[in-house]
Amino acid sequence: MGKIMVMSDSLANKIAAGEVVERPASVVKELVENAIDAGSKRIEIEVEDGGLTLIRVADDGEGMDAEDLEKAFLRHATSKMRSERDLFRITTLGFRGEALPSIAAVSKVEVATRSRDQLLAHTISLEGNKVIRTSQTPHPFGTEIWVRDLFFNTPARLKYLKSVQTENHHIQDIVNRLALAHPDISIRLINDGKEILKTAGTGDLLTVIHTIYGLEIAKKMIPIQGEHLDFHIDGFIGKPEITRGSRAYISFLVNGRFVRSNLLQRAILDGYHTLLPVNRYPFAVIQLRMDPTLVDVNVHPSKLEVRFSKEEELAKWMKEQVKRRLLYSSLIPESNLTDRRKRQHSEQDRFDLHWKVNESLPFNAFAEPPDSPSINIETSVRLEEKKVEEDVTENYSSQNMEEIDRLNARQVAPLLEPLAQLHGTYILAQNEEGLYIIDQHAAQERINYERFRQLLGSPSKDRQILAIAYTYELTSSEAEIIRNSDSLLREIGIIQEPFGDRSFLVREIPNWFIKGKEEAQIDEIIQLILQGKGRFTLADIRDKSAQLMACKASIKANQHLSREEMRSLLHQLSLVGNPYTCPHGRPILVHFSLYEIEKLFKRVM
Numbered sequence: 001m002g003k004i005m006v007m008s009d010s011l012a013n014k015i016a017a018g019e020v021v022e023r024p025a026s027v028v029k030e031l032v033e034n035a036i037d038a039g040s041k042r043i044e045i046e047v048e049d050g051g052l053t054l055i056r057v058a059d060d061g062e063g064m065d066a067e068d069l070e071k072a073f074l075r076h077a078t079s080k081m082r083s084e085r086d087l088f089r090i091t092t093l094g095f096r097g098e099a100l101p102s103i104a105a106v107s108k109v110e111v112a113t114r115s116r117d118q119l120l121a122h123t124i125s126l127e128g129n130k131v132i133r134t135s136q137t138p139h140p141f142g143t144e145i146w147v148r149d150l151f152f153n154t155p156a157r158l159k160y161l162k163s164v165q166t167e168n169h170h171i172q173d174i175v176n177r178l179a180l181a182h183p184d185i186s187i188r189l190i191n192d193g194k195e196i197l198k199t200a201g202t203g204d205l206l207t208v209i210h211t212i213y214g215l216e217i218a219k220k221m222i223p224i225q226g227e228h229l230d231f232h233i234d235g236f237i238g239k240p241e242i243t244r245g246s247r248a249y250i251s252f253l254v255n256g257r258f259v260r261s262n263l264l265q266r267a268i269l270d271g272y273h274t275l276l277p278v279n280r281y282p283f284a285v286i287q288l289r290m291d292p293t294l295v296d297v298n299v300h301p302s303k304l305e306v307r308f309s310k311e312e313e314l315a316k317w318m319k320e321q322v323k324r325r326l327l328y329s330s331l332i333p334e335s336n337l338t339d340r341r342k343r344q345h346s347e348q349d350r351f352d353l354h355w356k357v358n359e360s361l362p363f364n365a366f367a368e369p370p371d372s373p374s375i376n377i378e379t380s381v382r383l384e385e386k387k388v389e390e391d392v393t394e395n396y397s398s399q400n401m402e403e404i405d406r407l408n409a410r411q412v413a414p415l416l417e418p419l420a421q422l423h424g425t426y427i428l429a430q431n432e433e434g435l436y437i438i439d440q441h442a443a444q445e446r447i448n449y450e451r452f453r454q455l456l457g458s459p460s461k462d463r464q465i466l467a468i469a470y471t472y473e474l475t476s477s478e479a480e481i482i483r484n485s486d487s488l489l490r491e492i493g494i495i496q497e498p499f500g501d502r503s504f505l506v507r508e509i510p511n512w513f514i515k516g517k518e519e520a521q522i523d524e525i526i527q528l529i530l531q532g533k534g535r536f537t538l539a540d541i542r543d544k545s546a547q548l549m550a551c552k553a554s555i556k557a558n559q560h561l562s563r564e565e566m567r568s569l570l571h572q573l574s575l576v577g578n579p580y581t582c583p584h585g586r587p588i589l590v591h592f593s594l595y596e597i598e599k600l601f602k603r604v605m
């Protein structure tokens with residue numbers, strides 16, 4: 001019996017129809033999604049000339065019978081939706097019944113398909129959506145589809161396409177995301193006869209990350225899991241030491257579907273907060289699961305964007321999860337010195353090289369080089385995960401942000417004994433785990449930043465009256481913003497009054513303003529409020545001015561520190577919430593383990 005039905009007009013009118021076949025990568029996406037929906041365990045994709053000459057997708061899914069094979073090419077014919085109610089609980093990747101007819105309209109298509117109960121496969125050939133031929137032939141279980149001469153009958157579309165290389169990048173990108181979304185399916189991509197990607201299909205996400213991004217990245221991913229009344233996340237976030245200049249390495253998979261979401265991206269970045277250097281972005285692969293009724297996938301023609309019904313709540317929760325996870329991970333970069341010596345070109349170097357060569361690539365599609373050592377990354381990451389997990393359950397039960405801030409105050413950095421100062425810039429220190437090199441300016445900046453942030457957060461109590469009121473003048477539009485920000489200024493502890501149209505008289509300031517720099521600090525805060533066009537909240541101002549002040553108040557490089565000063569700095573560092581990076585995301589300390597030092601001196605092999 002056939003499974004495919006043609007939708008009623010009223011249902012067809014409710015779907016967000018649009019142009020599905022924009023470029024070869026969209027064809028690949030639709031065909032692979034069909035294979036996934038058919039319950040496949042193995043999918044092979046082959047493309048030639050950026051997909052223009054050939055796109056072939058073969059799967060081992062449920063296949064189709066002869067009747068369905070012809071119906072599949074009718075518009076709005078689908079086996080995935082029966083009634084309008086189904087539109088609100090979509091569990092398949094496809095649901096519009098549009099892809100196959102749209103693809104067939106602009107190419108020459110051939111399909112061979114065989115379900116488990118058929119002896120021979122049925123085949124069909126179409127050209128510009130007209131059936132040319134049908135027949136039967138021996139063929140493995142599943143479906144194989146060949147799309148040839150894409151856009152042969154729409155020269156305008158063809159002209160709009162970029163170079164073969166660009167189209168290949170888009171195809172690789174989409175296949176990578178599909179593979180990340182489905183670690184349980186073995187996905188293979190062959191490009192002009194060359195294997196570009198092959199995932200194992202073992203169901204392990206980290207293995208897929210390893211295959212796509214390489215070993216060094218996989219080793220630096222932190223597992224993240226979270227359970228909420230309505231949502232569930234599972235995935236990996238990169239340690240802040242591995243970043244890229246683009247957001248393309250953050251992937252969200254919602255119920256097995258890769259989606260773009262500025263909201264969720266923002267939530268992740270907010271979770272990292274100052275752990276990231278300016279304009280650098282982390283790696284993250286987040287699998288998000290929720291009841292299908294809570295997410296509307298019928299809003300975008302290529303189904304790349306979705307709408308969440310509890311989006312504010314979701315974003316807030318995601319941010320908390322990321323923040324909390326990073327808080328409980330040891331983020332001190334390891335020196336890696338010995339490894340590098342041994343292998344002249346480490347994986348990371350190779351990765352960086354690939355990256356340089358392929359800077360235009362939105363997503364690194366290069367699989368692990370074949371001669372790389374096979375290290376069991378899974379075990380090491382899993383072990384760390386277990387340790388951290390125990391830590392989390394022991395120390396953390398509530399999901400409340402206040403709680404996290406309080407936890408921030410607990411001692412997380414190791415307490416270190418200073419040994420010496422190097423070039424007036426670095427502190428050498430030790431504990432039983434080995435040697436540490438600390439950037440004194442970065443450390444001081446972090447300590448000051450956290451102190452100022454606290455001070456800015458609970459300011460109003462201790463104010464001082466200025467003996468001589470400080471006057472400043474602005475343009476009239478700026479003055480308007482500042483007049484409207486009076487309550488914010490009061491919260492910070494700055495009491496002022498308007499003086500004419502464009503000037504202000506500051507009468508009182510917080511006690512903790514740095515002596516001798518009071519006026520500069522007032523100016524800084526005013527500038528920040530103006531930068532935010534009055535839309536910054538107290539928290540924003542708190543954060544940004546704390547960063548500015550911390551930098552100004554910190555000891556610079558090339559400044560001699562006595563043993564006592566070093567000890568005091570290291571003690572303060574051991575108490576801050578985040579002892580790993582300065583507020584701009586640069587690392588504060590680097591660790592050389594004893595083992596590594598012993599390896600350098602060949603005491604161990």
Ligand code: ADP
Nearest residue numbers: 034038072078079094095096097098099100143
């Ligand atoms: P949709 O995926 O939205 O249903 P499509 O045009 O992509 O629409 O496919 C139409 C129908 O053809 C699907 O509903 C499905 O029943 C069938 N089909 C397509 N590709 C496959 C495949 N690889 N294996 C089995 N059935 C398929």
Ligand code: MG
Nearest residue numbers: 030034094099
């Ligand atoms: Mg489909």
